[in-house]
Amino acid sequence: MELAVWTYEGPPHVGAMRIATAMKGVHYVLHAPQGDTYADLLFTMIERRAARPPVTYTTFQARDLGGDTAELFMEAARDAYARFAPQAMLVGASCTAELIQDDPGGLARTLGLPVPVVPLELPSYQKKENWGAAETFYRLVRAFAQPRAARAEGTAPRANILGPTALGFRHRDDIIEVKRLLALLGVEVNVVAPEGATPADLARLTEADFNVVLYPETAGVAAAFLQRQFGMPMTRIVPIGVGTTRDFLREVATLAGVDAGRVEEACRLPWYSRSVDSTYLTGKRVFIFGDATHAIAAARVAAEELGFAVVGLGTYSREFAREVREAAKAHGIEALITDDYLKVEEAIATLRPELVLGTQMERHIAKRLGIPCAVISAPVHVQDFPARHSPQMGFEGANVLFDTWVHPLMMGLEEHLLGMFREDFEFSDGAAPSHLGHGPKAEAPPEPVASGPATWAAEAESELKKIPFFVRGKARRNTEKFAAERGLATITLETLYDAKAHFSR
Amino acid sequence: MSAAAASPAVSAPAGGAAGCGDLPVLRERGQREVFCGLTGIVWLHRKIQDAFFLVVGSRTCAHLLQSAAGVMIFAEPRFATAIIDERDLAGMADANEELDRVVTRLIERRPDIRMLFLVGSCPSEVIKLDLSRAAQRLSKRFSPSVRVLNYSGSGIETTFTQGEDACLAALVPEMPAEPGRARSLLVVGALAEVVEDQFLRLFAALGVGPVRFLPSRRAAELPPVGEGTRYLLAQPFLGETARLLEGRGATRLAAPFPLGAEGTTAWLRAAADAWGVDAAKFDAVTAPGIARAKAALAPRREALDGRSVFFFPDSQLEVPLARFLSRECGMRLTEVGTPYLHRQHLAEELAMLPAGVTLSEGQHVDRQLDRCRAAKPDVTVCGLGLANPLEAEGMTTKWAIELVFTPIQGYEQAGDLAELFARPLARRARLMV
Numbered sequence: 058m059e060l061a062v063w064t065y066e067g068p069p070h071v072g073a074m075r076i077a078t079a080m081k082g083v084h085y086v087l088h089a090p091q092g093d094t095y096a097d098l099l100f101t102m103i104e105r106r107a108a109r110p111p112v113t114y115t116t117f118q119a120r121d122l123g124g125d126t127a128e129l130f131m132e133a134a135r136d137a138y139a140r141f142a143p144q145a146m147l148v149g150a151s152c153t154a155e156l157i158q159d160d161p162g163g164l165a166r167t168l169g170l171p172v173p174v175v176p177l178e179l180p181s182y183q184k185k186e187n188w189g190a191a192e193t194f195y196r197l198v199r200a201f202a203q204p205r206a207a208r209a210e211g212t213a214p215r216a217n218i219l220g221p222t223a224l225g226f227r228h229r230d231d232i233i234e235v236k237r238l239l240a241l242l243g244v245e246v247n248v249v250a251p252e253g254a255t256p257a258d259l260a261r262l263t264e265a266d267f268n269v270v271l272y273p274e275t276a277g278v279a280a281a282f283l284q285r286q287f288g289m290p291m292t293r294i295v296p297i298g299v300g301t302t303r304d305f306l307r308e309v310a311t312l313a314g315v316d317a318g319r320v321e322e323a324c325r326l327p328w329y330s331r332s333v334d335s336t337y338l339t340g341k342r343v344f345i346f347g348d349a350t351h352a353i354a355a356a357r358v359a360a361e362e363l364g365f366a367v368v369g370l371g372t373y374s375r376e377f378a379r380e381v382r383e384a385a386k387a388h389g390i391e392a393l394i395t396d397d398y399l400k401v402e403e404a405i406a407t408l409r410p411e412l413v414l415g416t417q418m419e420r421h422i423a424k425r426l427g428i429p430c431a432v433i434s435a436p437v438h439v440q441d442f443p444a445r446h447s448p449q450m451g452f453e454g455a456n457v458l459f460d461t462w463v464h465p466l467m468m469g470l471e472e473h474l475l476g477m478f479r480e481d482f483e484f485s486d487g488a489a490p491s492h493l494g495h496g497p498k499a500e501a502p503p504e505p506v507a508s509g510p511a512t513w514a515a516e517a518e519s520e521l522k523k524i525p526f527f528v529r530g531k532a533r534r535n536t537e538k539f540a541a542e543r544g545l546a547t548i549t550l551e552t553l554y555d556a557k558a559h560f561s562r
Numbered sequence: 563m564s565a566a567a568a569s570p571a572v573s574a575p576a577g578g579a580a581g582c583g584d585l586p587v588l589r590e591r592g593q594r595e596v597f598c599g600l601t602g603i604v605w606l607h608r609k610i611q612d613a614f615f616l617v618v619g620s621r622t623c624a625h626l627l628q629s630a631a632g633v634m635i636f637a638e639p640r641f642a643t644a645i646i647d648e649r650d651l652a653g654m655a656d657a658n659e660e661l662d663r664v665v666t667r668l669i670e671r672r673p674d675i676r677m678l679f680l681v682g683s684c685p686s687e688v689i690k691l692d693l694s695r696a697a698q699r700l701s702k703r704f705s706p707s708v709r710v711l712n713y714s715g716s717g718i719e720t721t722f723t724q725g726e727d728a729c730l731a732a733l734v735p736e737m738p739a740e741p742g743r744a745r746s747l748l749v750v751g752a753l754a755e756v757v758e759d760q761f762l763r764l765f766a767a768l769g770v771g772p773v774r775f776l777p778s779r780r781a782a783e784l785p786p787v788g789e790g791t792r793y794l795l796a797q798p799f800l801g802e803t804a805r806l807l808e809g810r811g812a813t814r815l816a817a818p819f820p821l822g823a824e825g826t827t828a829w830l831r832a833a834a835d836a837w838g839v840d841a842a843k844f845d846a847v848t849a850p851g852i853a854r855a856k857a858a859l860a861p862r863r864e865a866l867d868g869r870s871v872f873f874f875p876d877s878q879l880e881v882p883l884a885r886f887l888s889r890e891c892g893m894r895l896t897e898v899g900t901p902y903l904h905r906q907h908l909a910e911e912l913a914m915l916p917a918g919v920t921l922s923e924g925q926h927v928d929r930q931l932d933r934c935r936a937a938k939p940d941v942t943v944c945g946l947g948l949a950n951p952l953e954a955e956g957m958t959t960k961w962a963i964e965l966v967f968t969p970i971q972g973y974e975q976a977g978d979l980a981e982l983f984a985r986p987l988a989r990r991a992r993l994m995v
């Protein structure tokens with residue numbers, strides 16, 4: 058058993074719902090208890106979809122358990138086919154139905170429905186949402202992809218865009234940007250899937266020359282299958298950030314056999330980041346957490362394109378732990394691989410970064426600790442499905458990243474004035490950046506007490522208060538560590554400045 | 563019984579077409595688009611301030627809780643999930659040990675907790691994890707600082723607000739015994755604090771008392787119960803809690819629910835009658851509230867009068883709400899769906915419904931949607947899984963969950979309650995794009 062306050066991912070059948078809801082002409086019959094229909098509101102409310110997800114639930118109750126729940130499932134499947142007339146059907150079980158072992162796949166077969174039925178085996182007690190999405194998409198691709206025909210000579214190179222799903226963080230706008238990138242290289246888009254695709258579109262996947270994998274978490278398995286089975290190459294680089302987008306363009310150009318040289322960049326990030334107004338961003342200590350793809354990308358952007366210092370990097374995507382560990386090594390830190398919210402909270406509290414880039418959950422942590430925060434990855438809430446165009450990918454995506462990440466920080470002049478004049482009554486220490494009317498008002502909660510016996514002399518304590526609040530936590534921690542290592546009982550003014558000198562080396 | 567066999571069956575109770583209380587009910591089976599009882603935790607954990615709710619379930623249960631809690635997310639919520647994994651499924655003995663370990667970690671982390679609810683889910687019920695034994699075992703271990711109780715909020719057994727019923731029912735055996743036959747009033751059902759305080763003032767003015775509430779704000783201070791206890795249900799979904807209270811000698815004061823001026827007055831009157839309050843005094847105490855409620859209702863009534871409303875099943879509040887909307891706001895009822903119809907507790911309400919209303923119990927959501935589209939109601943009351951899709955079809959909806967999270971009972975809230983239904987109409991009229 059695992060104690061979960063918040064979970065980063067839902068159960069695997071929610072991943073399957075994300076695929077079914079993204080596609081057209083697919084219906085999902087889910088064996089599940091009454092109550093599991095809550096998942097509909099993820100799509101209708103958080104993503105604001107205007108139609109019900111194409112999911113029929115059996116919603117069995119306790120009184121059904123004594124009777125024939127298998128029959129209940131078959132009725133639901135029959136009804137769903139009759140009412141929705143899908144081109145293909147997914148059938149599967151939720152965690153509770155998995156326990157009663159009715160075998161939806163086998164039952165659906167006996168119905169002899171006139172459309173393909175794809176059974177899903179999603180082990181709910183081992184796997185999670187992204188795995189469920191990847192597995193579902195793979196099963197569908199496997200069921201529908203046709204053998205490849207040779208491409209006619211002289212036609213433009215063609216690619217599929219794989220990975221965007223329902224409830225995906227900025228998937229809607231990333232598709233637009235990536236299509237734009239491909240167009241820059243003269244690469245045509247064959248199929249985008251699962252978002253917007255039908256089973257018939259999946260049958261056409263092999264008409265492309267290669268696959269662009271936008272989100273390895275959801276499309277990696279299917280793309281690897283297409284490579285194995287049909288020799289379709291796939292991209293490995295996810296174009297988030299300026300540098301990575303350039304790398305991506307080169308990778309695509311190679312796969313497409315075209316010249317990457319002539320691409321015009323419409324990106325403001327490099328200039329914005331070089332302009333002197335951004336100098337104060339240098340070395341800002343940032344903590345990054347999210348799914349593997351977004352966390353790895355954010356770390357590179359933070360370090361190479363904004364000049365931050367990455368002090369923490371982690372992911373809840375265990376499937377991609379190796380990649381994240383490697384990325385962390387490049388920043389000289391150790392990756393945090395966990396889906397335990399409490400461990401992430403602990404890490405942030407200990408590291409005391411000046412900015413947190415994370416998920417909806419890190420937003421809670423950052424709010425509690427009074428640290429500025431921006432969201433870079435799912436899970437996200439309704440405000441991160443914005444009305445405006447807000448990609449993360451490509452050159453416009455990089456512009457969005459610059460604005461989003463810098464926004465929660467105090468502006469430069471304000472930061473200087475706070476360091477110089479500590480007693481202004483309006484413009485006070487620890488107040489939110491003044492362009493954010495709301496923000497955390499309270500002083501950050503007491504920092505974890507150092508285990509060492511050192512106590513703060515009054516004079517040193519008041520000097521500590523003169524250090525700007527966003528680095529004060531770190532100064533306190535360093536000083537206490539310094540004192541503990543030297544066995545000092547009291548922290549004096551000298552200790553404070555000795556420690557400052559020691560750590561600035 | 564299969565879902566297909568669920569051809570709509572209209573059952574009229576024996577005795578036929580007597581009063582409105584004998585309205586025929588359309589009973590349906592099929593897909594039910596409702597929350598499970600775990601959702602009750604979202605408001606109960608705010609209400610009972612020293613309690614913690616630990617769901618023993620799957621990742622689905624954890625995900626439901628955080629999705630339902632939505633923006634109501636607190637840095638340190640007083641609920642969590644012990645997520646069952648494969649190892650627990652492999653060996654039941656280990657599952658118990660695991661649970662003890664998780665609870666110990668939790669209690670160390672939250673030393674301020676006085677009462678811990680182990681909340682059962684579908685998975686824990688299906689694998690027959692005995693949470694009541696676990697609760698006893700853990701109670702012994704953490705006594706006296708923490709009391710450990712259990713109840714089930716599983717979807718297979720409970721629908722949405724029934725989770726509160728199950729929770730309160732678990733508290734009833736814990737209530738101290740009221741010595742002797744001293745008369746007291748117990749108000750049962752979680753209410754907003756502001757509403758509790760309003761009712762306390764009214765009862766005091768009437769001379770009805772002492773008045774206590776279940777749940778109490780602190781689990782460690784449960785109200786006493788005994789032969790002299792008269793209880794008023796503040797919520798219509800408390801069947802099991804009521805049964806257990808009667809088992810401890812308490813007597814129910816039959817009344818409609820305190821929604822709207824009429825409902826509130828009748829509800830207060832049930833207590834006043836039991837306390838022998840004379841009519842003049844009752845009128846004097848209630849008159850100002852009635853006048854204010856009517857004044858607040860007037861402008862909303864203008865917006866709602868003659869409009870039709872359709873209820874999908876959700877909370878069991880549907881019948882009292884429909885009664886209020888039809889009698890005090892002039893709305894026309896099409897179908898009133900409820901997940902479960904407690905005929906006895908709703909007797910007074912049913913008697914007040916207009917003739918010709920369709921009551922439905924249970925659900926086959928696709929067929930109900932067909933009926934709803936055919937009825938073309940002016941306002942459709944439904945859950946969040948249906949609201950936006952219906953709006954996109956051009957219908958006006960009021961999402962039902964808000965009715966559970968908002969103070970709606972009593973005189974002072976009557977206008978707000980009507981406003982919840984009037985606002986979606988007003989908004990639709992305003993929007994020009």
Ligand code: SF4
Pocket residue numbers: 090091092093153598599600619620622623624626682683684685715716717718
């Ligand atoms: S208790 Fe049952 S219905 Fe509720 S979330 Fe858990 S599995 Fe789903």
Ligand code: SF4
Pocket residue numbers: 102103438439629630631632633946
């Ligand atoms: S804020 Fe979130 S939980 Fe609340 S109604 Fe909107 S989508 Fe639902």
